[in-house]
Amino acid sequence: MTTTAEAGTATIPLDDLHASLADPLLDAMTFLNEVTERYPDALSFAPGRPHEGFFEPGDVHADLDTYLRHLREERGLSDSAVRTALFQYGPTKGIIADLLARTLANDEGLDVAPESLVLTVGAQEGMLLVLRALCATPEDVLLVSSPCYVGVTGAARLLDLTTVPVPEGPGGGPDPEAVRAAARAVRAAGRRPRAFYVVPDFANPSGTSMPVAARAGLLAVAAEEGLLVIEDNPYGFFSRQEGERPTLKALDGNRGRVVHLGSFAKTCFPGARLGYVVADQRVTAPDGRTTLLADELAKLKSMTTVNTPALSQAVIGGMLLRHGCRLRTANAPARAHYAANLDVLLRELERHFPAAERERLGVSWNEPEGGFFAVLRVPFTADEAAMERCAREHGVLWTPMAPFYPAGGGEQWLRLSISALDGRQIEEGVARLAAFVRAAAR
Amino acid sequence: MTTTAEAGTATIPLDDLHASLADPLLDAMTFLNEVTERYPDALSFAPGRPHEGFFEPGDVHADLDTYLRHLREERGLSDSAVRTALFQYGPTKGIIADLLARTLANDEGLDVAPESLVLTVGAQEGMLLVLRALCATPEDVLLVSSPCYVGVTGAARLLDLTTVPVPEGPGGGPDPEAVRAAARAVRAAGRRPRAFYVVPDFANPSGTSMPVAARAGLLAVAAEEGLLVIEDNPYGFFSRQEGERPTLKALDGNRGRVVHLGSFAKTCFPGARLGYVVADQRVTAPDGRTTLLADELAKLKSMTTVNTPALSQAVIGGMLLRHGCRLRTANAPARAHYAANLDVLLRELERHFPAAERERLGVSWNEPEGGFFAVLRVPFTADEAAMERCAREHGVLWTPMAPFYPAGGGEQWLRLSISALDGRQIEEGVARLAAFVRAAAR
Incomplete structure (x- = not known):
């Protein structure tokens, strides 16, 4: 018997379902999709969704x-x-x-x-x-x-x-x-x-x-x-x-x-x-x-x-x-928006983590030539627990990198997405993130 | 090497792809979806698609x-x-x-x-x-x-x-x-x-x-x-x-x-x-x-x-x-439409295959209590070849039943769908189908 009746309702052991459902990877994807809803007031570098300033409901009809x-x-x-x-x-x-x-x-x-x-x-x-x-x-x-x-x-x-x-x-x-x-x-x-x-x-x-x-x-x-x-x-x-x-x-x-x-x-x-x-x-x-x-x-x-x-x-x-x-x-305005955002992100990271301090802190990042994402290395484990602490105490969200490594790795990296924010939000977000990184590094 | 270059274009052996792709079942589904397009002028008892008389593009906007x-x-x-x-x-x-x-x-x-x-x-x-x-x-x-x-x-x-x-x-x-x-x-x-x-x-x-x-x-x-x-x-x-x-x-x-x-x-x-x-x-x-x-x-x-x-x-x-x-x-009109169609189908089958003749011909059918489908037994193999012959020579389409049997069977059965037709089309369709069955039974 693979299911048992209990208080009138069948209960299915998770172990009896397909193994992918016990894999943290699938939870990570759900986490990515729904994290924004859980912290509606935080500034979010998490979602890879596009900027919605270009969307108009009337356009759907037209x-x-x-x-x-x-x-x-x-x-x-x-x-x-x-x-x-x-x-x-x-x-x-x-x-x-x-x-x-x-x-x-x-x-x-x-x-x-x-x-x-x-x-x-x-x-x-x-x-x-x-x-x-x-x-x-x-x-x-x-x-x-x-x-x-x-x-x-x-x-x-x-x-x-x-x-x-x-x-x-x-x-x-x-x-x-x-x-x-x-x-x-x-x-x-x-x-x-x-x-x-x-x-x-x-x-x-x-x-x-x-x-x-x-x-x-x-x-x-x-x-x-x-x-x-x-x-x-x-x-x-x-x-x-x-x-x-x-x-x-x-x-x-x-x-x-x-x-x-x-x-x-x-x-x-x-x-x-x-x-x-x-x-x-x-x-x-x-x-x-x-x-x-x-x-x-x-x-x-x-x-x-x-x-x-x-x-x-x-x-x-x-x-x-x-x-x-x-x-x-058609996407020229969107491209300009994302490029400007990425510029702001990289500039603000430079400002909050000056070159002289970076090595001591154990912080580094890459400089992508485009797109929605950059990655930041921090001197601690950047897991979902760290992310939730960061959201709760500093009001900023990001995505842990470890789930993106099929064979392990990336534990001290986090992903920053600039697509759904504006320049001021990125400035404020990096300031909050820097405060979190400094606090967590201690 | 699983692919080979030939005249500049890689060719992939079907045998190297997932086995389901060599299964006639998947072709049968594609056949169901696209058969109507191949015989645009035939009366079709094939597709299980709904009657579209109730659809209005303006409703989408509203x-x-x-x-x-x-x-x-x-x-x-x-x-x-x-x-x-x-x-x-x-x-x-x-x-x-x-x-x-x-x-x-x-x-x-x-x-x-x-x-x-x-x-x-x-x-x-x-x-x-x-x-x-x-x-x-x-x-x-x-x-x-x-x-x-x-x-x-x-x-x-x-x-x-x-x-x-x-x-x-x-x-x-x-x-x-x-x-x-x-x-x-x-x-x-x-x-x-x-x-x-x-x-x-x-x-x-x-x-x-x-x-x-x-x-x-x-x-x-x-x-x-x-x-x-x-x-x-x-x-x-x-x-x-x-x-x-x-x-x-x-x-x-x-x-x-x-x-x-x-x-x-x-x-x-x-x-x-x-x-x-x-x-x-x-x-x-x-x-x-x-x-x-x-x-x-x-x-x-x-x-x-x-x-x-x-x-x-x-x-x-x-x-x-x-x-x-x-x-x-909301579906009361649709229900009345499909019920009337099913009534016409069963009445016309009765008319074209009188009880006295049915057993001799080897023809029978079921009498569903609703829905889109009934099934008809014929005294020959009702495969895709028979169906295409029927479409070409008699201008009527139906669906072979054999692909619906996971372990074989149903070779002499065909499925008749009444959902996308009106009463007159069903009358004419059954007349054509009866002519085909009589010809094929010879």
């Missing part, structure tokens, strides 16, 4: 109407067909792949056919689908850049997959030769390295970016070692300088080494929960028939969410049309 | 505004908090649990706390989460009523879980003693039966319903054999007669034997992709702390889709408010 008008006027759909598109079940790969393909061409220089795209419920669903497709057996291993976004290691846990961390190097992002060494070690142990997951631009959590040479090197290593690269790119538009680097997918062209995950959460808004996968790899069945990897992902998607809400696709489709399928341009 | 006004006026949220609720990431369990709990109380007599609810991306995501939570190891087995909705067996394949079919009995739905026997056989084979999946009202695909005595018997067997019952209830409102039967969850009260899956796809509209899980079971950790099963499902959900689109929840929330949280009443 964007929805724009998309429906597009269906009628540009695509020639009848009123009845428009109704079907909006209200009914729809194609598993999605309904706005045409607009997405145009946007990827404009913004990223990616030349991908709409058939190679799958619209997903956030990039998270895309991740789950890609991991499930690629990792066929318990022998299949996923390499991940470490520290790593918890959504990836979490999805791997849900599927009982093994992840092997490849540490970020001092040059920014993972060293291609370290990826090669990890792949070979996995193979030497009798298992199969399938893919390497990385956020090459302004990674979550560390904020680091891969130099162009390392990107080219990684693609070469992937080809030589028979790996696919899973590129996750939620922050790519938010550089502090002009002249963004090409994505791995753009560098790879049509060579099929890269499965590219994208998200509209930061470039449009998170409440649509819309992401996508670019999966133009050809898949060959034993009988010689070929499909696209996108089609295989769609088959799996029919078992996770059937299809992505038409409502979300219609509203984001309308936003794409409003901006001429150019989200990079 | 319902969204209704929900946002509710947040401001009834829940006292500031404009800024409303913006956060609509545009940002949100609580993993969802934002309209309060409205859903009121609706379940009004419509189903269910007394469940909002904390026990998880809003999901369709019932499909809820299914995946429940299977993942309950089936902890490869020894854990899911019993399913057979024929079975392919979304369940597909989700099980995606998670590498074993399903064991329990055939529907002649009395309608599964016989509780057959469930007991299956559970014991699984246990005797050294594995652990965890749960039994069933659609007690107007099942997909067979259209059959469980009598009240069998429902009570199933709950008793579940308690005695240590099983949970996963109740899926997308069609419950669409009875042909007055006096619906209580759901398993309603019969079980707060005894925690039932995890209840619900969907707004048929009672509101599919394009929102909104479903829910009622999971009020208590889960006890080794340290004695208890949570609700809903909270454990939410942890898993943070790894599948992070949270359900606020946009979908807001629009459905507005619909619930518009109807005073009474979807059963």
Whole structure:
């Protein structure tokens, strides 16, 4: 008997449920999502959510109407067909792949056919689908850049997959030769390295970016070692300088080494929960028939969410049309906002922790070239208990880094997100944080 | 090397991907979703999608505004908090649990706390989460009523879980003693039966319903054999007669034997992709702390889709408010439509296959008490090839039943869905279908 009746209500032992539920990693993700609600008055460097000053409820109506008008006027759909598109079940790969393909061409220089795209419920669903497709057996291993976004290691846990961390190097992002060494070690142990997951631009959590040479090197290593690269790119538009680097997918062209995950959460808004996968790899069945990897992902998607809400696709489709399928341009104000915030963060850290004092205190941080995040090293264990003490006594929130390390580490690091604050809040937040660090270091 | 470079593009052998992708079951689901598009002019008894005569694009705007006004006026949220609720990431369990709990109380007599609810991306995501939570190891087995909705067996394949079919009995739905026997056989084979999946009202695909005595018997067997019952209830409102039967969850009260899956796809509209899980079971950790099963499902959900689109929840929330949280009443016209359609289908089958001729032809069908589906037995193999021939030569579509049988069977059965047609189309469709059956039987 796996459940017992007690006072009329069945009770289920946690040990009888899937092991991922006893893993602190999943609690860490829930913690990330809900921490802001628990300390509503604290200044929060915790959530990786976008600035909401650009959101207007009226835009939802306008964007929805724009998309429906597009269906009628540009695509020639009848009123009845428009109704079907909006209200009914729809194609598993999605309904706005045409607009997405145009946007990827404009913004990223990616030349991908709409058939190679799958619209997903956030990039998270895309991740789950890609991991499930690629990792066929318990022998299949996923390499991940470490520290790593918890959504990836979490999805791997849900599927009982093994992840092997490849540490970020001092040059920014993972060293291609370290990826090669990890792949070979996995193979030497009798298992199969399938893919390497990385956020090459302004990674979550560390904020680091891969130099162009390392990107080219990684693609070469992937080809030589028979790996696919899973590129996750939620922050790519938010550089502090002009002249963004090409994505791995753009560098790879049509060579099929890269499965590219994208998200509209930061470039449009998170409440649509819309992401996508670019999966133009050809898949060959034993009988010689070929499909696209996108089609295989769609088959799996029919078992996770059937299809992505038409409502979300219609509203984001309308936003794409409003901006001429150019989200990079549309996000210029957002980029300026995040870049200014990151500048303030780094300036205030300098001010509160002068160079002369830094070493004595045991405090250091990195200087990301863009994105939402920087990481700070402190001279004590920066765990959830420390964070709650900091929130309670100093009114400031941040994210412990340890959950981002699949194989341990990061205990004295914390992540600072600047995305949801303004400059004054960051100034005040760093002042409070500095007071906490000084108190905790004693 | 698991991928090979060829003409510049990596090709992935299908055999190197997860085994579910080589399973015809997943293709069957894609087939179900997309078949209508392939034969746009055929009369289609195939799709299980709702009648769209009740859908108006303008309602989306009105319902969204209704929900946002509710947040401001009834829940006292500031404009800024409303913006956060609509545009940002949100609580993993969802934002309209309060409205859903009121609706379940009004419509189903269910007394469940909002904390026990998880809003999901369709019932499909809820299914995946429940299977993942309950089936902890490869020894854990899911019993399913057979024929079975392919979304369940597909989700099980995606998670590498074993399903064991329990055939529907002649009395309608599964016989509780057959469930007991299956559970014991699984246990005797050294594995652990965890749960039994069933659609007690107007099942997909067979259209059959469980009598009240069998429902009570199933709950008793579940308690005695240590099983949970996963109740899926997308069609419950669409009875042909007055006096619906209580759901398993309603019969079980707060005894925690039932995890209840619900969907707004048929009672509101599919394009929102909104479903829910009622999971009020208590889960006890080794340290004695208890949570609700809903909270454990939410942890898993943070790894599948992070949270359900606020946009979908807001629009459905507005619909619930518009109807005073009474979807059963709101669906009275839909119920009348589906009941009338089912009446026409059964009448026309009678007319085209008179009793005197039926046995000679080898044709029979069931007489569901409600829902979208009935099943027809024909004197030949009713596979996808037969279906395409029928579409091409007779201009009518239906769904082969074999993919709904996890362990084989159903080869001479086909499923007829009446939901997306009107009475005249059903009359014409049955005439065409009868011509096809007579031709194919020769």
